Amino acid sequence: MATIMDVAKLSGLSKTTVSRVINNHAYVSEEKRTLVLKAMEELDYYPNPAARRLRGQLTTTIGVVVPKIINPFFAYLVDAIEQAAYKNGYQVMIFQSNEDRTKELSFLNLLKTKQVDGIIMTAIENDWKAVEPFTKYGPIVLCNEYINEPTVPIVRLDQFKGTYLGIKHLIEKGHRKIAYCTGGLFAEEGKDKDRNRGYQKAMGEAGITVNPNWIFVDRHTIEDGKHVLKNVLEMDDRPTAVFTGSDEIAAGMIAEANEQGIDIPGDIAIIGFDDQPLAELISPKLTTVRQPVDQMGEKAAEVIINRLHDENAEICHYELPIEVIVRQST
Amino acid sequence: MATIMDVAKLSGLSKTTVSRVINNHAYVSEEKRTLVLKAMEELDYYPNPAARRLRGQLTTTIGVVVPKIINPFFAYLVDAIEQAAYKNGYQVMIFQSNEDRTKELSFLNLLKTKQVDGIIMTAIENDWKAVEPFTKYGPIVLCNEYINEPTVPIVRLDQFKGTYLGIKHLIEKGHRKIAYCTGGLFAEEGKDKDRNRGYQKAMGEAGITVNPNWIFVDRHTIEDGKHVLKNVLEMDDRPTAVFTGSDEIAAGMIAEANEQGIDIPGDIAIIGFDDQPLAELISPKLTTVRQPVDQMGEKAAEVIINRLHDENAEICHYELPIEVIVRQST
DNA sequence: CTCGCGTGTGGTATCGATTCCATAAAGGGT
DNA sequence: ACCCTTTATGGAATCGATACCACACGCGAG
Structure with missing residues (x-):
């Protein structure tokens, strides 16, 4: 595993400059930038997420908590979220709470330590009172689940x-x-x-x-x-x-x-x-x-990514339309 | 977020001793151990996984790569793995490759940086040649997928x-x-x-x-x-x-x-x-x-956890039985 | 000619854990 | 009484990144 130090050595520059290139900071000459990029390429280098997290950096990972993945409704929802997130360069981690309050809380804890940058909850087992404190560590978006709480973004169906x-x-x-x-x-x-x-x-x-x-x-x-x-x-x-x-x-x-x-x-x-x-x-x-799961998942991904980019993004509640499909059983 | 330092201060001991308690090392007096445990409790402390990973520690997280979670077969498989892993104190992260080779490789990269301790692959999009190099960073177990390769543990059906x-x-x-x-x-x-x-x-x-x-x-x-x-x-x-x-x-x-x-x-x-x-x-x-998915998932979890505990655990291929359920369509 | 500012680069502390090494007291053998 | 081992604890380096600060250069304004 190549580290930032290896890249620095190979390119004959300092870690600082390499880090600047990685994070697209200003004040790096075009000349050195290409030098660094070449070294990164050559060493097949990419930053260690653990180290970045330790520094409190974002890492383009969002977590999705579902109660039961064998429920096709949630499987489709997760799939939609995943697709939308991936398009925006985000990685998705899926967590199954199995309707267990303790497990749910343990997933929320991932926010504290920046294991994930934000969490989409497709169900909520604990009281909102128990979940709310986690919002200060990163955005939490409710998707499909609905509570009477204006302080959290919610994407839901009517x-x-x-x-x-x-x-x-x-x-x-x-x-x-x-x-x-x-x-x-x-x-x-x-x-x-x-x-x-x-x-x-x-x-x-x-x-x-x-x-x-x-x-x-x-x-x-x-x-x-x-x-x-x-x-x-x-x-x-x-x-x-x-x-x-x-x-x-x-x-x-x-x-x-x-x-x-x-x-x-x-x-x-x-x-x-x-x-x-x-x-x-x-x-x-x-x-x-x-239920338009696809739209809902897509919207939820969009909402959380927006909040990730702009901490002060407005908190909205979205309500998606729903319709009856008439077939033969009625 | 309480850190190890906070616990050390509160208990009046050094980080080192606290770390020893956390990791169950020898040579800690019973007296100090309880002191530390009390402080940990009081502060609602638990170690930052990012920091542990940075030191190359295991973190009881296993990754499961599936091609498509909307396929019920994989949803049930993941569920079985999850249950079995959770019983053994392991957390499961689910990744959807969407049958995309690049995505699959990016998930395997998580092993390098110890984002996950091991990976269960329920399908394999890339050639084994491309996957094999990752085995040196942590155990990879094939589950359901079958290749002709004795160097990797495989759990599959007949x-x-x-x-x-x-x-x-x-x-x-x-x-x-x-x-x-x-x-x-x-x-x-x-x-x-x-x-x-x-x-x-x-x-x-x-x-x-x-x-x-x-x-x-x-x-x-x-x-x-x-x-x-x-x-x-x-x-x-x-x-x-x-x-x-x-x-x-x-x-x-x-x-x-x-x-x-x-x-x-x-x-x-x-x-x-x-x-x-x-x-x-x-x-x-x-x-x-x-297909006995539950058994297969359970076995896969068991196999990977074994290898996590004992690096030199024997590499076996397991083949599970399969039977015909006769109903009305034949 | 000097001051200040915009650019470009590097040194070093820092995040939160683990671990090697040093130190020291207690106990056992000769 | 002395040495050696076992037990117990702390100091400091380390993992791989980021970011603050310092410094250096060039250039236009005063």
Whole structure:
């Protein structure tokens, strides 16, 4: 491993001058600059990031914290962030918190020691109170996750509208007995609350009262979807449509319905959330609320890089549009 | 950010002693040790990794390079590695190469500067000749990818057997006109070659000659699957079964078949590879060759951590078993 | 002719850890 | 009583970069 000293020796100059060339400082003659560049080339030299970090330098690395990488939603989100960051010369490190608060905090600690220059959080397990202190070490951007906190940049989707449109679509299809099956709790803050509001509003506008038996919370997986459908089928008074919080849950329900010979959407209509590739593969094809993950990831990368370049960049909240993709399950 | 100096001051001892405590060195009195530990606790101190790295220390971080994180196969693999590493006190950094040789090399460079202590590669874009020089900076373990090189630890699946069993299953179902649709090229080294050998062997044993028109290479995506099925359907002499190299391709084919009203497996049987959750969600449910990703990831983590603890640990190649999961598509 | 400023270059302290070396007290063997 | 080893601790150099400060040169203004 060539060091800055090797470059200095080979070019017959001092470390200082070499460092100036590396960091594009003023006051270096064109002559020496080319000399240094040649030496760097020859030695296949590039600066040791550990040393730079120790000096508190930026290193064009941004961290992305995801809860679970096996969740395709996050995989696509990370991919979008990665692509956008790479275009701007930034490297991305992906960290999986596994929904573990301690792990999440340990990732945030990377900011303190400049392991990463900034962090994009695609979910937030700890209270914002616990996360906030880290913002003084580098920019933190929330992406997809939503909290009521104007001091942090947030890129998110209009979950309220997404849910509202989804429910409205079901109502337009003639459904009035609409179940609601989501991750998160019904009373929670942020993203889930917005979704709940969307559900309530759409139902309210149609003059439908919500049946609490048809509310399922904290459901996330394919298995959850299967169970919920079983439950629903056993009800005396059963809903004719189910709004779900993710394509996984919806796919689980459809798989179970196919298993039991239930007709979708004839016997029961199902709408998903995300628009994953999966949605087009199952039969019937899944009607779903499309989340523009790519745009969201791209925007998040853009926002954090802006803040990296300009510490005082304005703190904005971005809300991206969301739409219903109608296929065959409703 | 508390530094080692702060801890030294607070405990009334020298940096040296503090460092000794941190690194569990001998010759520290129990009395001072507790003093130091208390100070560390009080200051919420933990060593700056950048400084440690600069001194060439290990930092319990392993890097995992994947080609595409949106590929569920790799997402699950990474997840398995992450879990296993975390249990052993190791942190995992995920890097996406996007099948870009330059990017892959830039990740390997992290080894040089001790950004990561070791690297697990789940794919290899460059020639081994280009990768090999990096092994002197830290352990590199190949996971899933297979090359003919005894100097590097490899954890992989028995692709040969997997394919052989898959084809054999089709033959047992009475098929003799079997198409083969895979990623990779037909003549390539490593993983793909093994699969090809498996196909050839199973066909050979049944006395079937391979029809070159039924060989599709370099197919990876859902879209590819749709196209291949279209092609197949237009053939005068069409195969009655298709062996595919991934569940995505297979799912794409089945989606297209459903679209066109083709009966699976009646008109054409399809077998996948991987056994992703997807396989159980589509209808008909996908018969597929199950790759034990979890085991593979776990093993890879174990192998690299072993080598991290003991530089001279034996270099082994592990081959994990693989089996056919029969569902409805064959 | 000198002062001051814009340019160009190098010496050296610094970041936060580890580690070699020096020092010193305690204990054991002869 | 003396030497040697074991145990315990601190001082200072070191890793590879950056950045402050000092210095030197050339040139136009006063």
